C-alpha cells in the first residue's frame with residue numbers, strides 16, 4: 538500500500554498501484570551544450586499526465602483515484618447525553634485507533650480498497666469489484682444510514698450509534714463512512730445498492 542509519493546494513486550482500469558509514468562515539471566541547469574541529467578525540483582500534481590505501465594491507460598493523476606473510506610466518529614456517554622453533547626468526536630485511524638479532534642484527520646483513509654484482493658474470475662471489471670467491496674464493508678460495519686434522502690447523492694453512510702465502547706460510562710459510538718477516491722458513477726452505484734438493502 539502506498540503511503541508516500543503515490544498515496545491514493547491507483548490505475549482505474551487495472552488496479553495497478555506500484556509505479557507510474559508521470560509527466561513532471563522540472564528545472565534543470567541548461568547551457569548551450571544541453572543540461573545535466575538530474576532534474577531538480579521535480580513537480581507534479583492532480584493535473585499531471587499519468588500512464589499505467591501495466592495496461593498503458595493514460596489520463597491525469599486526478600482520475601487515478603484509490604477508493605477508500607475516511608471514518609469520522611462521535612461518542613455519547615450518559616453524562617454527555619444529558620447536556621446533548623458529544624463526549625468525544627474525531628477520526629477512526631487505519632487499524633482502528635481513535636483520534637480525537639476534527640483537525641486530526643489521518644493521512645490515509647481508515648479503509649482502502651486493495652486491488653490485490655480482487656479475484657479476476659469473480660468480477661466483470663475493476664469497477665464492479667470496487668462497488669462490491671464498498672457495499673460489503675458498509676454492511677459489515679453496520680453503516681446503513683445515508684447522510685441524505687434519497688440516498689443517490691449520499692457522500693457518507695453512518696452507523697446506528699448504539700455500539701457500546703465502554704460499559705462503565707455507557708459510552709456509545711457512531712461511525713460515519715465518507716467516500717474517498719470514488720468517481721461519482723461508482724459512488725452512485727454503491728448508494729443505489731445500499732438503498733435496496735433497507
Ligand SMILES: [Zn+2]
Nearest residue numbers: 548551589592
Ligand atoms: Zn493499469
